Amino acid sequence: MVLPFDDAYFMKKALEEANLAFEKGEVPIGAVIVTQDRIIARAHNLTEQLNDVTAHAEMQAITSAANFLGGKYLNNCVLYVTLEPCQMCAGALYWSQISKIVFAAKDPKRGFKAMGAKLHPKTEVLGGLLENEASVLLKRFFIQKRNLN
Amino acid sequence: MVLPFDDAYFMKKALEEANLAFEKGEVPIGAVIVTQDRIIARAHNLTEQLNDVTAHAEMQAITSAANFLGGKYLNNCVLYVTLEPCQMCAGALYWSQISKIVFAAKDPKRGFKAMGAKLHPKTEVLGGLLENEASVLLKRFFIQKRNLN
Numbered sequence: 663m664v665l666p667f668d669d670a671y672f673m674k675k676a677l678e679e680a681n682l683a684f685e686k687g688e689v690p691i692g693a694v695i696v697t698q699d700r701i702i703a704r705a706h707n708l709t710e711q712l713n714d715v716t717a718h719a720e721m722q723a724i725t726s727a728a729n730f731l732g733g734k735y736l737n738n739c740v741l742y743v744t745l746e747p748c749q750m751c752a753g754a755l756y757w758s759q760i761s762k763i764v765f766a767a768k769d770p771k772r773g774f775k776a777m778g779a780k781l782h783p784k785t786e787v788l789g790g791l792l793e794n795e796a797s798v799l800l801k802r803f804f805i806q807k808r809n810l811n
Numbered sequence: 812m813v814l815p816f817d818d819a820y821f822m823k824k825a826l827e828e829a830n831l832a833f834e835k836g837e838v839p840i841g842a843v844i845v846t847q848d849r850i851i852a853r854a855h856n857l858t859e860q861l862n863d864v865t866a867h868a869e870m871q872a873i874t875s876a877a878n879f880l881g882g883k884y885l886n887n888c889v890l891y892v893t894l895e896p897c898q899m900c901a902g903a904l905y906w907s908q909i910s911k912i913v914f915a916a917k918d919p920k921r922g923f924k925a926m927g928a929k930l931h932p933k934t935e936v937l938g939g940l941l942e943n944e945a946s947v948l949l950k951r952f953f954i955q956k957r958n959l960n
Contacts, residue, residue, distance in 0.1 A: 713883045714874050715906035716865075725863050734862045749928045750906065753899025757864035778927035779898045 667699045669742070669764050673792045676742040676766070679706040679719065680799055686711060690799045693719035693743040695727040695736065695760075702739070703727035719743060720751035724758055736760040737784075744796040746789060748772050749779035762786040766796035816848045818891070818913050822941045825891040825915070828855040828868065829948055835860060839948045842868035842892040844876040844885065844909075851888070852876035868892060869900035873907055885909040886933075893945040895938060897921050898928035911935040915945035 672694055679692025683706035695703040705722035709715055720743055728734045740762040747755060747765065752774030755763060759782050768789055770776055781787065821843055828841025832855035844852040854871035858864055869892055877883045889911040896904060896914065901923035904912060908931050917938055919925055930936065 709883060713881065714877050715883050716870055716874055716903050721865055725865055728863050732862065734858060734864050748902055748906075750899050750902025753897055753902050753926075753928065754865050757897075757899065777902075777929055779902065780926050 669788070669791055672696050672701070672740070672742040673744070673764060673766055675701060675704070676719075676744050677792065677795055677799070679704055680744045680796065683707045683719070684799060684803055690803050691719045691743065691745045693723040693741060695723045695739050695741050697727075697731075697736075697739045702730045716750070718748065718751050720747050721754055724754050724760075728758070734758070740764060744792075745769055745800065746773035746775065749774050749777040752779040752781055755785065756780060756782045758782075760785055762788070764788045764791055766790070766792045767800060768793065818937070818940055821845050821850070821889070821891040822893070822913060822915055824850060824853070825868075825893050826941065826944055826948070828853055829893045829945065832856045832868070833948060833952055839952050840868045840892065840894045842872040842890060844872045844888050844890050846876075846880075846885075846888045851879045865899070867897065867900050869896050870903055873903050873909075877907070883907070889913060893941075894918055894949070895922035895924065898923050898926040901928040901930055904934065905929060905931045907931075909934055911937070913937045913940055915939070915941045916949060917942065 675694045676692045680690040684690035688707045691707040703723040703726035705719045707719045708717040736758040742764050744766045746769040824843045825841045829839040833839035837856045840856040852872040852875035854868045856868045857866040885907040891913050893915045895918040
């Protein structure tokens, strides 16, 4: 059976957001939040444009999803994000009590796992989905940036 | 010599912000960010009013200070906050490369130290300043909340 909406489908939507960040000269990371097969928040990294270290894709998506739902808890939601969340985003996800996090590329230096931050015990985590697509985009960004400087 | 602006002076300003949160029915936590003896950001917890787990006093203060400075790094700034930052706020402070963090009450359950989150190696930390004032306000809030339910 082919599921119309599976994890890969939504991760591709997060990758579309990452591409929007890339086009703006932002580190290309994108995220979507889904509940009941419906995307309720889309966001991409805007730290440069907004001059704000808190403007990670996940943070904006959490705020946006809570705004859509009219409540601050994301118990029945899944976050799809193209890079493993950092400790700030993991901390926000902890408070949100989100059901599930699916990330693409791993971040062995600044990811929440390496940094020691904790998710909520209720939160399920799946890493490495479409990892290659997300990593290639990130590598292309940093190579381009080096060549411009 | 009496310094006109010392750590206690600015922590009292953060406590004023915490009082504003209290009056709004928010968990009473306040923060200010200071550079060269000047307050460039004031904020208090607004998670209930905004329905947003990311609306901690520190997060708003970081965004506000960066906006004031026109840059996202807070290298020459000090954060005064009435409760030990959580891992989300510690993560944001990590990215901001803030010079110094002064907090009042300790949070042995959800503070960044207990949760395992890390600050930037450049960031100096001082905990426990006016701890009693901050703790009393928090206790009063939770007692009042219990009595109303």
